[in-house]
Amino acid sequence: MEIIKVGMADLKIGQAPARLLTSGLGSCVGICLWDFLSKKGGMAHIMLPDSTKARVAGNPAKFADTAVPALIQLLENHGACRRRLKAKIAGGAQMFSFGGEHEIMKVGQRNVEAVKTALAAWDIPLLAEDTGGNIGRTIEFDLETGLVHIRTMAAKNYHI
């Protein structure tokens, strides 16, 4: 079985029985899109909410607002049906505690909100999410079943 690795600020697609894998999801969010009929799917590992705040041009996979349409487009180009696409997301933790309420590193929460806004804007239903908290995640997206398997430091293995 093929495992396709997705890096930070990266997006990839595949076809069952392949699995898409990304690690290092701290404040970042992993977006999984799946077409259950063709069993094609894609994953993006976004770092930041909003591409309009960027001072450098480039990589659509870096931002929530640009990664969602880029992933949809790529899947459509490879024969997935846009109307059948459903989403699952994971990540968006706040990794650091500052001994009180501080605005630094709230980016995890903002990433999750931005991904949801983008999915809604492109009419992609969000089926499940495992977001927030203060712990990083590794996710493996099974394109055969549409399940997203999640691992954390606490060695919990679960799926959404």
Add this chain to the structure above:
Amino acid sequence: MGEFKKLSEAQLDVIREVCNIGAGNGATALATMLGQRVEMSVPEINIVSYQEILEASPICQETVYGIYQKIKGQAPGEVLWLLPQSMAQQLVEMLLQRSVTETGSFNQFELSALAEVGNIVTGGFLAAITGFTGIRFYPSIPGVALDYGCNILSSVAAELGHVSNEVLIIETIFKLNHKEMIGHFFLLPEPDSLRVIVTALGV
């Protein structure tokens, strides 16, 4: 792309030397606090894309404590310490002069003590650079995380995503008494910050 790749070898040498002096001062501050000898490696500079960052350092695959400070001012950037759990426990015990609860379940006070270790080294590091460049740095209060190194480092690197498509990582390893690893100290400057520093030095 290529914001960091425009730096010349000579400029990178200057940055390395600046960090070497900074880290030396940080090591001295830490040694004073602990009453023990602290050694450090020569800082290593790596320029990596975001896609490569999860494999950027061997410590990325371990469960470690992370102490993070955001630097503001003329030359902004991110500072991160990654410490093995056993060393974090040892440092907190040295600092508080008593044994502490098992690592992984530090209370708020012990976490603050650990954060202070980061603060001292970062302060020493930046003070040295201010000393010969005149550039002032404003570090945030430190935050503490416990997780895989890659999850922590990626979250810190993501903070630079608005200004860069790649990350320049300056990594220095600190050791206690010549042998036992204290931790890895990472400095992730914004691209413009390096220009500010080399300009201040007239390079």
